[in-house]
Amino acid sequence: MEIGILGGGIAGLSVALALRKQGYNPRVYERRAVPATMGAGVTLWPNASFVLEELGLLQDIAAIGGRPLTMRRQDAAGNALGGLDIGLLDRTMGYPSYTVLRRHLQQVLLDHAARAKIPVEFGRRAVAIELDAHGRAVAHFENGASIRPDLLIGADGRMGSVARKFVAGDNTPIYQGFVNWIGVAQGQHPLVDDISIQDFWGAGERFGCVPIRPDLVYWAAAQVRPLHEATPTADMRKEVEDLFAQWPEPVAHLIRSTPANAIQLIAVHDLEPLHTWSRANVLLVGDAAHAPLPTSGQGACQALEDAWHLARCLDGASGGLDDVFQAFSRIRAPKTARLAEQGRVFARGLFATDPEICRIRNERAKASDPVSDVQVLAAGWGQGLPMLGGAEITSVEGDGIGSLYRIE
Template sequence: MEIGILGGGVAGLSVALALRKRGYRPRVYERRAGPASMGAGVTLWPNAGFVLEELGLLQDIAAAGGRPVAMRRQDAAGNALGGLDIALLDQLMGYPTHTILRRDLQAVLLDHAARAGIPVAYGHRTVAIDLDAVGKAVARFENGVSIRPDLLIGADGRMDSVARGFVAGHNTPVYQGFVNWIGVAQGRGALVDDIAIQDFWGSGERFGCVAVKPELVYWAAAQARPLPAAEPAADMRKEVEDLFAPWPEPVARILRATPAHAIRLIAVHDLEPLHTWSRANVLLVGDAAHAPLPTSGQGACQALEDAWHLARCLDEADGGLDQAFLRFAEIRGPKTARLTEQGRVFARGLFATDPETCRLRNQRAKASDPMRDVQAIAAGWAQGLPMAGRVDSTPADGAGAGSLYRV
């Protein structure tokens, strides 16, 4: 079976690797002229760790990334608001959590794709998908090339997905009321005390920083605001430094260690859950199918889960695409829709501006039961995966502790 994958990011490459391990021969088509490196970093939670182990990637991810021990929450004045025992979460789920720069994750995926003999063609921007006379999809690229594989997988992202437009029509990304400034800080010495995730909550503002090494930290600063209409400030570091100047260390130290030219401003969007993930022989995966807010903590993790499940659905259907697509959507739809909603609920609380609402939010976070939080998150994130360390299979209703950690 000829398989074409539109998109060479986390979703596209992980799907290609999972299919190749099952004996398929996929080809990847990436719109950019070189490897994608959008975003600063990502936290690969234990459910992602399971898939990475299955794909033979975990050792290389561990070599390139960090092992966080905890997530700590504070308010804008530095008062503790509880947190998450990541070491305990890893123990319960049976797989490790890793923090990693997105460019390093991409490099690991590309290295393994090259070793597996998976072709990755750059400079192939999809401009249209049409059906031919027998109802098979034809993808047409800006460079004049077209492909007509037996299976076409849309892994072309959340914002300008041609594959999603073909499958679902006008399912446009939804702005969720806040922006992220993102960057990577590199210090000559330690910027933080340990490999951990630190999350600072204000009123309509938030700063999160994630250590890969004590001297290497990726971060996101966020603020609730209307959809930006103007160009970003010329000096974005100064803009962020001024906004977060009163906040506790290591915020200022991390910002000073970030090259001003490397900071990006993102208006944060997600997608309404889709009613269908496929049309004809085209299937959506990753952010093209389900693009949760970064407050879900699960974007890259769910792309990896897509890869693992899709390979098995194709095998079980013995190459029958209709049956494989139906089974894939049955497995993946409920979990990804739940995570999308959790990300939105968490964002609404996080970016509240009413002082009393913020006070109650912080009070609830401080009073939460750490063990119950870990158990709820483990159950929710393990759902649908054969993870030996799983506590139980009941989905969590509010695993908000994941929050930011993909930027």
């Protein structure tokens, strides 16, 4: 079977690797001319590490990633708001959590794709997909070329996905009312005291920092603002530094330790959950299918899960692609829709501007039971995977709010 994958990011490359392990020969088409990714870094939670181990990548990730064991929350004045015992979460789920720069994760995926002899073609921007006379999808590229594979996988992201437009008829992302400035701070001396994720909550503002090493930390600063003001300025580092000048350390130090030209501004969008992820012989995966907010903490993790589940669905299929697509969406749609909704719910509370709402939010965070939070996280993130001692999790108790104390 000829398989074409539109998109060479985390979703596209992990799907290619998973399918190659099953004996298929996928080919990846990436719109960018060179390897590049949006974003600073990601936290790979235990459900992602399970998939990475299955793909044979976890050892490489461990070599380049950080190993956080705690997450601490504070308000903008530095008052403690509780946290998460990541070590307990890892032990409960049976796999470690890692922090990694997105570009380094991308390079690991590309290296393994090269070893597996998976063709990855850059500079291949898809502009349209249409059906031929036999009902098979044809993807047309900007350079005039086209492909007509037996299976076409759309892993072309949340912004302007050609595959999502073909499947759903619409690919319009939804602005969720806040922006993220993201950056990577690096110094000759330690920038933080330990490898702990730190999350600072304000009123309509947030700052999160994620160490990989004490001298290498990626961060995201966020603020509520209307879309027409969500545009880069000439000196974004000064803008962010001024905005968070009075916040607890290491906030200001991390901003100052980031090259001014390396800070990006992102107007944060997500997508509505789809009723169907496929049309004809086209299947959506990753952000093209389900694009949660960064407040879900699960964007990259769910892209990796897609790869593992799709390989299993293809391997166990006795019928045609329709059966594969139905099985895949039946497994993936409920979990990804739930995580996307949780991301939205948490964002609404996190970016509240009313002082009383923020006070209640903070009090609830301080009063949360850390052991219960871990149990909810383990159940929610492990759902559908053979984790937790090999037992499949088939139900999730609680509201899952613990899973939302994340940045990505």
